[in-house]
Structures are given as structure tokens and as C-alpha cells.
Amino acid sequence: xxxxxxxxxxxxxxxxxxxxxxxxxxxxxxxxxxxxxxxxxxxxxxxxxxxxxxxxxxxxxxxxxxxxxxxxxxxxxxxxxxxxxxxxxxxxxxxxxxxxxxxxxxxxxxxxxxxxxxxxxxxxxxxxxxxxxxxxxxxxxxxxxxxxxxxxxxxxxxxxxxxxxxxxxxxxxxxxxxxxxxxxxxxxxxxxxxxxxxxxxxxxxxxxxxxxxxxxxxxx
Amino acid sequence: xxxxxxxxxxxxxxxxxxxxxxxxxxxxxxxxxxxxxxxxxxxxxxxxxxxxxxxxxxxxxxxxxxxxxxxxxxxxxxxxxxxxxxxxxxxxxxxxxxxxxxxxxxxxxxxxxxxxxxxxxxxxxxxx
Numbered sequence: 001x002x003x004x005x006x007x008x009x010x011x012x013x014x015x016x017x018x019x020x021x022x023x024x025x026x027x028x029x030x031x032x033x034x035x036x037x038x039x040x041x042x043x044x045x046x047x048x049x050x051x052x053x054x055x056x057x058x059x060x061x062x063x064x065x066x067x068x069x070x071x072x073x074x075x076x077x078x079x080x081x082x083x084x085x086x087x088x089x090x091x092x093x094x095x096x097x098x099x100x101x102x103x104x105x106x107x108x109x110x111x112x113x114x115x116x117x118x119x120x121x122x123x124x125x126x127x128x129x130x131x132x133x134x135x136x137x138x139x140x141x142x143x144x145x146x147x148x149x150x151x152x153x154x155x156x157x158x159x160x161x162x163x164x165x166x167x168x169x170x171x172x173x174x175x176x177x178x179x180x181x182x183x184x185x186x187x188x189x190x191x192x193x194x195x196x197x198x199x200x201x202x203x204x205x206x207x208x209x210x211x212x213x214x215x216x217x218x219x220x
Numbered sequence: 221x222x223x224x225x226x227x228x229x230x231x232x233x234x235x236x237x238x239x240x241x242x243x244x245x246x247x248x249x250x251x252x253x254x255x256x257x258x259x260x261x262x263x264x265x266x267x268x269x270x271x272x273x274x275x276x277x278x279x280x281x282x283x284x285x286x287x288x289x290x291x292x293x294x295x296x297x298x299x300x301x302x303x304x305x306x307x308x309x310x311x312x313x314x315x316x317x318x319x320x321x322x323x324x325x326x327x328x329x330x331x332x333x334x335x336x337x338x339x340x341x342x343x344x345x346x347x348x
Contacts, residue, residue, distance in 0.1 A: 103277055103278055103283035103284065103285050103286075104283050104286060106278060107278060107279070107280055107283055110278075110280075111280060133307065134307060134308055137278075137307060138278075165329055166307040166328050166329065169234075169236070169237070169328070169329060170234065172236060173234040173235060173236040173237065197329060198329070198331065198332055199237075199240050199328070199329030199330070200329070202236070202239075202240045202243070203236045203237075203240065206236055206239065207236070
């Protein structure tokens with residue numbers, strides 16, 4: 001079927017491109033809301049952040065405001081609006097925040113990256129070999145919620161090669177929730193590799209027992 | 221004189237870490253109560269008397285520093301010893317814990333002997 005001489009697929013491309021252009025144009029309310037992000041009144045800043053939910057044109061303004069904002073409720077609104085944009089720049093912003101000094105900002109970043117699994121997956125995978133063990137721990141915390149099919153393989157590689165007991169410990173904790181019987185041999189190897197570590201002996205045995213118990217119950 | 225078992229609050233978002241610390245604390249004859257984050261820890265600590273708090277740093281909802289700072293402002297919880305247990309081994313991390321109001325700092329994974337020694341040290345001399 002054709003419309004105005006164009007094939008359907010061409011029309012779809014045209015419409016999509018027009019929609020993208022529309023989304024990029026600053027309409028008045030977006031401009032106002034961006035200005036309100038700097039209001040001295042925290043309630044108005046929060047309302048502005050909420051109003052900018054899903055508005056791609058506000059991406060930079062939201063990222064900039066997040067750098068300065070101290071009020072938790074406003075930060076939460078900014079973060080939710082940034083998550084709604086689901087863009088590579090948003091992922092990069094939160095990945096950078098995994099290294100910041102404030103614990104609550106690191107936690108916000110973990111939360112945000114967990115909300116964008118498809119967009120953040122490949123970048124989070126790279127963090128599994130980061131030189132900073134605390135960043136690797138947060139990466140494990142993020143990938144536990146990823147639904148992509150590669151996640152079990154990543155965990156397997158991590159458990160076979162990771163030397164830091166705390167990173168392995170976090171992976172172990174998450175595996176006891178989501179691991180499969182296929183991962184039991186890797187876990188048994190961890191018990192041997194960290195034979196002198198009381199916590200890992202405890203955590204690994206617990207993970208194996210839990211996985212075996214779940215699988216012995218059979219399908220629900 | 222009334223006696224009751226000593227009780228430790230264990231705050232960590234990782235289930236396995238809580239189970240591990242609970243096992244170590246209970247081996248010393250203490251009772252335990254657990255919380256997954258700072259907010260739940262405040263609720264639990266206010267509803268049941270605890271003698272020591274073992275607190276993780278990175279947790280969702282409310283992190284360990286904020287929990288200890290908040291507890292220190294409370295009449296009920298302000299005096300309870302807090303042990304921060306963290307993967308962060310830098311001196312600056314310990315300074316942050318002490319600035320928030322922690323009394324002791326342990327690096328994860330905590331060794332069984334360290335927990336036992338601290339519990340001996342922090343055992344209340346008089347029970348409220």
C-alpha cells in the first residue's frame with residue numbers, strides 16, 4: 001500500500017524523524033521549567049524537575065542541576081527525569097558518579113543504572129574489570145538486576161578471575177538469589193580458591209545450599 | 221539486678237553478609253536484630269533496645285553514614301556504640317565514618333576474632 005506516492009516504510013521514517021525533531025524543540029514550558037531548576041525554592045525546583053520528565057531537550061539542564069543540588073527530594077525528581085530520557089549521556093553521568101565521595105550519590109547512581117538495564121549493560125560490563133574494587137562491587141550490584149542473557153556468563157567470568165574477596169562476596173550474595181545449578185562448579189572452585197577467608201567460605205556454602213534447595217524443589 | 225542478653229543491630233543490604241555477622245555475633249552469646257538499610261535500622265533500633273550497631277556503608281534508601289549521623293542526634297540511640305563495617309579501606313573512609321559518629325571501623329570481610337574482640341570491648345557494664 002502507498003500513501004501520497006510513498007511506501008509505508010518511507011512514511012514511517014518521515015513521521016519518526018518529525019517526532020524526533022519535535023522532541024528536540026524547546027517548547028515554552030520546557031524553557032520555563034529549565035529556568036525553575038535554579039529557583040531558590042526547593043519545591044519549585046522539584047516541580048520543575050518533575051515537569052521535565054521525558055523531555056530530551058532538558059537533558060543537559062538536568063545533568064547540570066544534579067551536580068549542584070543538595071535537597072534529596074529534588075535530587076530524586078531530577079534522577080527520575082534523567083532515567084526517563086534513557087540516553088547514553090545519562091548512563092555516562094551516573095557511571096561517573098559511582099566514583100564520587102558521597103555514599104548517597106553512589107547509591108543514587110547504582111539505582112539509576114539498574115533502571116536502565118539495556119542502555120547501561122555494556123558499560124557496566126566494563127566496570128567489572130575496573131581497577132577500583134569498590135566500583136567492581138557496585139557493577140556486580142547493578143548487573144544482578146540485568147535481564148540480558150549474557151549476565152550469567154559475566155558472573156561466571158568474574159567468579160573465576162576476581163581476586164578481591166569483597167567483590168566475590170557481593171557476587172556470591174546476589175548468586176544465592178538468582179544463581180542456577182550450572183553455576184555450582186564455579187562456586188565450588190571459589191571455596192577452594194579462598195580457603196582462608198571465613199566470610200567467603202560461609203557465603204559460598206550458603207549460595208550452593210540455596211541453589212540446590214531451589215532446584216531440588218523442581219518447577220513451581 | 222535484672223539481666224538480659226546483649227543485643228546487636230546488624231545493618232547491611234546483603235542478606236549473606238547479615239547472616240554471616242549474625243552467626244559471628246550469636247556465637248558470642250549475643251542476640252541480634254537485622255535491618256536492610258538505614259531507615260529500617262532506625263525503626264528497629266527505636267522499637268527494641270540494642271547495645272551495639274554494626275553498620276555497612278553503601279546501602280539503598282539510607283546509607284550507613286547518614287544512619288549513624290541520624291542516630292547520634294537521637295536521645296535514645298545517641299549513646300549506642302556504632303561499628304562501621306566497610307569494603308572501603310582508605311584512611312579517608314575511616315575518617316568519614318568517625319566524623320559521622322562511628323566508634324569503631326572494620327574492613328570487610330570482618331574476621332571472626334575481630335567481631336569477638338569488639339563485642340567483649342563494647343559489652344555494656346550496666347544494663348538499662
